[in-house]
Amino acid sequence: MQAQFLMGVLTLMSVAAYYFGRRRAVFMVGGKIRDLHSLPSYYGFYAAMWCGIPALLVFMLWMGFESSIISYLVVDALPQDQRTLSPDRLNLVLNDIKNLVNGNIVSREIDTALRAAADRYIRLQNIIRAALSVAVLVLAAGAGSWTLTRIKARQRARNAVERLITIILIVCSSIAILTTLGIVFSVLFESVRFFQAVPVADFLFGMSWSPQTAIRADQVGSSGAFGAVPLFVGTLLISLIAMLVAVPIGLRSAIYLSEYASPRFRTVVKPLIEILAGIPTVVYGFFSSLTVAPFIRDTGGLLGLDVASESALAAGLVMGIMIIPFISSLSDDVINAVPQSLRDGAYALGATRSETVRRVIIPAALPGIVGGILLAVSRAIGETMIVVMAAGLAANLTVNPLKAVTTVTVQIVTLLTGDQEFDSPKTLAAFALGLLLFGVTLILNVIALHVVRKYREQYE
Amino acid sequence: MDSIVNPTNIPAVHTTSISDVVKDRSDVVSRENRSTVGETIVEDPRISCLDVNVYYGEKPAIRQVGLEIARNQVIAMIGPSGCGKSSFLRCLNRMNDTIPACQVTGKILMDGQDINGKGIDTVLLRAEVGMVFQKPNPFPKSIWENVAFGPRIHGLAQTKKELDEIVEKSLIQAGLWDEVKDRLNQPGTGLSGGQQQRLCIARAIAVNPEVILMDEPCSALDPIATAKIEELIDKLRLDYTICVVTHSMQQAARISQRTAFFHLGDLIEVGETKQIFTKPLHHLTEDYITGRFG
Amino acid sequence: MNKHETTNKTIPTARSKTKDIVRQSLKKRYNRERRFKWHGQAAIAVALLLLLILFFSISGKGYTAFQQTMMSLDVYLDPEILDPEGSRDPAVLARGDYGGIVKATMRRMFPEVTGRQDKRALYALVSSGASFMLHDKVMENPALVGQRVSVWVPADDEVDMLMKGHVSRDVSEADRRLSDQQLVWIDQLVTEGRIQKQFNTAFFTAGDSRDPELSGIRGALTGSLITLVITLMLSFPVGVATAVYLEEFAPRNRWTDVIEVNINNLAAVPSIVFGLLGLAVFINFLGFPRSAPLVGGLVLTLMTLPTIIIASRAALKSVPPSIREAALGVGASPMQTILFHVLPLAMPGMLTGTIIGMAQALGETAPLLMIGMVAFIVDVPSGIYDPSTALPVQIFLWADSPERAFVERTSAAIMVLLAFLISMNAVSVFLRKRFERRW
Incomplete structure (x- = not known):
């Protein structure tokens, strides 16, 4: 909800930047549009771009990493005995905390430590989100107004806008490559870990497949x-x-x-x-x-x-x-x-x-x-x-x-x-x-x- | 130049050629609305065409063509592009059947039978009337396979040896044997343009046809390859009846004994090649061969 | 002339021999020709027949799901049970024993039933959803407490199956879910007009449920819709941008070759691999919530991108160069030319490709299984972070359920899915026809 609100404000600011950019360009030449290098709307786009895009990038980057940063901070504050758990156990604890935060069903009884961790999680999340909002809005306003002051009659606004569009196009077309890389790395990375436990030859040439590993080592068929x-x-x-x-x-x-x-x-x-x-x-x-x-x-x-x-x-x-x-x-x-x-x-x-x-x-x-x-x-x-x-x-x-x-x-x-x-x-x-x-x-x-x-x- | 005014004034009719289809053949000359001038009929024709029309959908491509083709001769069809000469050629082995919207009317008589008639089989017809196309179109197979294709589908050889003989004979006849005898297993598409076209001729004569149709066989070739093909056509005339469509008047003059001039779907004039190129009867023919249009 | 004579003598005999051979072979060859042609016709017939069987087997099983057996109950909303203190406090009403009221109603209808076993068999005729319906009714209008109301509630799925003829009465009692006694009660209710088949609105308004008679596709459909909207919003602009760059701006070099080969390959990568990518990158690495339409949309975006890019490039290619030359000729920049002149002309083709890509995405199941959109979710999702499922996944889940009544619901859900797909494809065909241009 908060994120959507922020996006809305950002959009409004960009629209405003467009309006002022366009007006300022016309004003600079005293209404004689012929004297401008580019059409007035290009100056508007130029301002809107600088207002919206850097802020948006920061925002998205942050959203991508927010969860891992908060998790790190929350884990850091957990009691000693839980912090030193094996990574997968720790993950379970963390999941419980997140479930508690989101009001979902939690896999075990809620004790005080868990409750405290969840509170901490919420607190951190609120602080960080507030900081993010401020940072994004300040960035948008700053970049936008700085651009507005730079608008001049002979400025090549169209070229700047077009260069940016080209960059966007290139970024879009590299998504296909990124997808392939993502596939390769995600399967390769986990596979390497698998092959540390199971030799490649056993996997490729083994004649028996029963992946049900037992939880305790002394159970039958524990190895899989x-x-x-x-x-x-x-x-x-x-x-x-x-x-x-x-x-x-x-x-x-x-x-x-x-x-x-x-x-x-x-x-x-x-x-x-x-x-x-x-x-x-x-x-x-x-x-x-x-x-x-x-x-x-x-x-x-x-x-x-x-x-x-x-x-x-x-x-x-x-x-x-x-x-x-x-x-x-x-x-x-x-x-x-x-x-x-x-x-x-x-x-x-x-x-x-x-x-x-x-x-x-x-x-x-x-x-x-x-x-x-x-x-x-x-x-x-x-x-x-x-x-x-x-x-x-x-x-x-x-x-x-x-x-x-x-x-x-x-x-x-x-x-x-x-x-x-x-x-x-x-x-x-x-x-x-x-x-x-x-x-x-x-x-x-x-x-x-x-x-x-x-x-x-x-x-x- | 009287004949232009009076198209019925046509040189002597060879009465000896009149066979059991005599009534039909007299049509060739007696039709009143015909615009063709010159000698449309010949003695002992291999093919007689009467009132042939070709339509593509509603549009006529050729109109009321009457023409006879003599044995062991080369007849050249000339005319500006789009005049219908290729459409006419494709009637002779019913290749127009493969074009869905194309319709052919009229009679084309071969051995006294109308090839458009009901009982006529296109497979048999095309075994008798071979064809070579404008662009060399060897199959993407070996040279040997290309030549052996026809005999194989028709079952003309019982053994591999017989087939080998047919292939060799056809390649020799097409003047290609010496150039390819060491690489019969290589793909036919790897040959040069002129060689490919001679391969296509070899492929056509391997079936032992009586008539060979050639649709601008040299238009995709260089002058040297063209000269070789022309030489070949002249030699093949001894064994086959050959119809060549060409856009080159010089070529027609060099290789043909008779020439037919088409214009806008009409057969304007037919006659001895020498006469067409020296004393054309029709003014359109004259304009065309003197290069006033084309 | 001499040579003429000789050839003319030898060739004709060879030729008539050729002709004879060909003529003799004709019959055999034409038989082979007929056989070959027949094979083609048979192949097409088989393909179409399979299509027909598929459609008939699905719709034959599924059409009954659009009706639901309902039971009419004259309920006395007993204040003694619901609100013993008479406070009419919503909190108290909400906790009322509505199940007890339903049971009491059933007992009143069949006063002769006394044994515990029999009573339980009697209660089993009505769906467990009946008590929820009463609950909702009372919460909506607390004044109903103490009154007698007549309501239609869903019958149990076994009754539903019997009414629809999916369960035979002829098998022995031991092999039937409904006892002979229950059949007698049902027949009595039918003659009284208390059991009727009505249009199954719940199928379109309810979320998933363990009880077939209460389950619906709204949750799954909403999940699909949210996922698809995300997919569309991301894949269309990115796909078009990529196509524009590759087709109009990119220099022809190694790098663009790599991108091109890569896109063609991505189009043929198994969809489940995209699911693995989604699981590893979006959920495990970036920490997005599992089962969320957001992740589903992202994964499907990556999956449909190649389709959209390929279609958009084809659309751009079909815009004749004269348009570009004309725009460039009057002084437009290359970017202006593309954005204002070429792109609008290529738009119908791009939209067609996009719709086809969306149709693919709508039917896609495997990658969604990987990212956990396969959970049992009753609530209808309302946002991009809510756990949800999608229509094809719902079909998968129901197909796995043992209850007989889920078979018809699965088939009906498939019918709904196919209806969506067919209409999307129809739109794309219409677009193509409508804007088809011959330059």
């Missing part, structure tokens, strides 16, 4: 096992089933739509198939677990087969349905990029349509189609909701599609949802899996995008 091979096999099995469904159907529909269908048929059917791509994956997950999986289990039962209720087949089939439009629209693009002259060449030799497609168009489009399929594989590997809802949790090392298998993404979700202590190998394992997932899909994407780009350049 972090061999990810069953997850890889499960992921690949489900992706393979998905591709076996999606590639033939997607490719054949793309061929039909681009080579056989009338334009009218195409304009109706193509968007219909693409609806499949727009359906959220959670819907597919629900469809799979509620309709497809029971259907497969019952059918298997009739045939005398023992089908798990969370069979890899069900998850793979439904994932395949999801990927059909992906394959079909990518292939469609690629096939349409094959120059008409090649088709003409084949037809002129007396090839039938299917011969032209099979012997000329598909071979010519093959790199692009392979690129599309690689992208689809990357999507299948990274797909989460369908497998979370339709595949199993138990890490069975099997390639039998009728059995339940688990995947990398399923494990990430299971390890990270619900209550968790942040430093246990169990949660860190999720980040290691995430690193692997990111790495594999990144490689697939880079190769695929490169192949597709090269393919396009060939026919441009």
Whole structure:
């Protein structure tokens, strides 16, 4: 609430700066706007910019770090015995304090120390927020009025404003890079900690996965096992089933739509198939677990087969349905990029349509189609909701599609949802899996995008 | 120049050529609203076209073209761009079928059969009438695969050896063998422009067609490559009937025995090449060959 | 001329042979052609059929959720129970035993029921929400205490399932949740007109609940809305700015190449990885609250940015250079040219891309699981820091619930979600059609 109020005041001040900046510029040349270097509104923007932006930056920077600074100060004032707790225990205490501050449910009884800490937290927060408000407003007013005094007729206000806009544009475009870096660092950082506890080789080549570590060291199965091979096999099995469904159907529909269908048929059917791509994956997950999986289990039962209720087949089939439009629209693009002259060449030799497609168009489009399929594989590997809802949790090392298998993404979700202590190998394992997932899909994407780009350049 | 005034004043008709389609063929000359002057009919024609119209949607591309194409000759179609010469050429192997909005009317007779008729199969037709395009369009496959494509789809060879023979023969005929015999497995797209075009010719003759259509086969090539192709066309004439569309009058004069001049969708004049270039009957032809427009 | 003769003799025989071979092969080839074409048609038919099955299976299960079985109770708001001292003090009224009143009402309707077991079975027919409804009614109007009022309260989800035909009466009593005795009571209430199916307003006005008959999607929908607004407010300006910079100002060098490749790759990074980023950076490092729409919005922003950037760049590319040249020619600065002349023309394309990106964000689930927007939250969120969930996450949560009645609610929530997505896509198609320009 306070923050929003502050933002409101800041906006008002910027508007005022704009107004005064513009007026001052006009005043400086005695109303003869022709004598100004830039249009008057640029002087207004110039003043508004200097008024608003530095203050806003300070404000955002502060909001980003406020919580950690206050936490540090609060921890510093905690009783000796709590201050020396292990980091994760300390975190729990801190969480309790924050919950108490926010009026949420607290995990343990509220004692005086906790109450005192919470009071301290609130007090510090109030002081700091008040200081911040003052600082931000003073900065805005100072910078704004300083700029106003600098406005002169020959000043290049437009250039200054445009330079700033350019800087903003550059900052915006670097967010994409920052995102990638953020992903890399966040998964890498936690993974490194995981690999300190579990050797890389055990993780990559271990045949058993049971991340449930016991709380006390003397319990059974206390160590947990972090061999990810069953997850890889499960992921690949489900992706393979998905591709076996999606590639033939997607490719054949793309061929039909681009080579056989009338334009009218195409304009109706193509968007219909693409609806499949727009359906959220959670819907597919629900469809799979509620309709497809029971259907497969019952059918298997009739045939005398023992089908798990969370069979890899069900998850793979439904994932395949999801990927059909992906394959079909990518292939469609690629096939349409094959120059008409090649088709003409084949037809002129007396090839039938299917011969032209099979012997000329598909071979010519093959790199692009392979690129599309690689992208689809990357999507299948990274797909989460369908497998979370339709595949199993138990890490069975099997390639039998009728059995339940688990995947990398399923494990990430299971390890990270619900209550968790942040430093246990169990949660860190999720980040290691995430690193692997990111790495594999990144490689697939880079190769695929490169192949597709090269393919396009060939026919441009 | 009387003939311009009186278009029915056409040189002697070869009565010997009249076969079982005699009534249809007499149409070629007797139509009153025809604007074509010159010798539209020939003795023992390979292809006879009667009243051929091509429409793209509502728009006519060529109107009422009547023309006969003789065996073992090169006929050149000339005319300013957009005159319909390519559209006409594409009628002869029904390549216009591949353009959805395109409609062809009229009769095109080959061996006494109308190729636009019901019983005619485009696959068979195109096996008999090969085509070479303006831009060389080798398939993105090896040189060998390119030439073997036609024989393969038609099943013309039983064994790999037979196929090898066809490929070699076609490449020799196309004058490309010596240049590529050591790299038959390399992609056809890696050849130079002129070589690519000769590869396309080899690909077309590998099917052993009777007629070869060429749609401005040299327009994308340099002069040296052009000279080679022209030489090749002249040689191929002995075995094939060849129709060449060209925008270059010099080329038409060099390689063809007969020339047809198209203008704005009409076939204006047909005749011996020598006559067209020395004594054109129609003033439009004269204007065109003297470079007054084009 | 001599050569002519020889070739003319040999070639025709070879040619007629060729012709014969081709003619003979035709039938086989055309069969293959038909088969090939049929394969394409079959593939399309299969794809469309799957789409149809998906829609029918969802809507077939879900349409019943838009109705709810309600039960009419003639309640005596007994002052003895609610307000023994007669003070009408709201604090006292708020603590009243409304559950007891509901039970008393049920006993009055079926005076013959005496046994403890039977009574419990009788009480089970009405939803636990009934007492809350009475509570709210009394708090709104304390004068009702001491009066008899007739109210419609939701029936228990088992009754609801029976009324909707999802539970069969034919199975043996042991396999049924409702006993034979309960069925008799229900039939009696139906003949009395005390049980009816009515439009399920609670589904749209309530938050989540453990009781299917009381649960609704308003909380999830609000959470989705807040998240989406944050996503839109951040991703649209940043996406457009990035596109403008890359397309119009950036020098063509290594750095911009890196950015470009990077954006294309980000578009294909699995969404769950963005969730990991959100968890590690926003929650653990920056200390933002878990389960908050703010974090959800930030994560979805990063996820949709590539889509918006790619679409916006395409839109900028489609503005012909003549517009830029004309503006530059009359003395506008490059920045003015872009901001005042190129950008407005590219705006429809950018908006289309943005809507498609928003539709993706609306349906996205996995990253929200990572940042804790998966909790059981009853209250409707009212701010960007409130714990909340989102519609697709709600679907995920309900799909996991064991109660039979949640199946239809899950399906109905999916129908609502799909309705939103379809209308968003329809808007984008409309925009594209409406502003499509041929230069």
